Ligand SMILES: [Zn+2]
């Protein structure tokens with residue numbers, strides 16, 4: 001679900017990018033923006049696929065997954081930060097532009113703070129760093145891979161209770177400690193956590209076992225029903 005953005009300059013490029021796939025973005029009264037089809041699809045046909053704008057693995061003490069491809073087994077820690085894990089040099093190289101910035105931020109953290117790096121915190125850190133890489137044109141921005149699409153996602157802030165608001169604000173403060181130089185303030189990071197709770201998707205293996213979390217801002221335009229904060233369908 002997407003809220004009315006003040007600056008919706010991303011809309012026309014997005015429409016052009018997805019029209020060849022038989023898709024368009026429309027606005028429906030009471031529902032906001034919706035991803036709708038312009039052609040018939042057959043059962044089982046893939047309607048849309050997208051790489052996440054940002055993702056983070058659910059690395060715990062029992063199971064851990066590669067930062068790049070979410071594979072498990074035989075993983076090696078990044079030798080500098082000892083937080084990121086990789087299945088091999090291929091994933092490490094592919095992830096390096098983003099992880100280089102993340103790594104610099106993580107090595108300066110105390111052991112206590114590193115232990116507070118949950119999947120959600122890492123996802124937000126990576127989201128903000130990816131925004132910076134696009135802003136600085138280190139990586140390209142495209143019609144379907146653009147921080148403006150993230151900003152346009154519904155945050156449902158008015159539905160947060162006091163406890164959730166305090167929790168997201170605390171998480172935002174931790175992100176600010178990891179990334180003190182980020183241009184995004186605590187209030188906006190708090191709003192982004194609410195956006196993640198409404199819109200982020202679990203990344204699962206073929207047997208639907210969760211491996212991590214990702215934010216797919218075009219796929220999130222598809223109207224989805226919120227089951228609970230943090231779990232959507
Ligand atoms: Zn990998």
Ligand SMILES: [Zn+2]
Pocket residue numbers: 078079080081082083084099102103
């Ligand atoms: Zn590292």
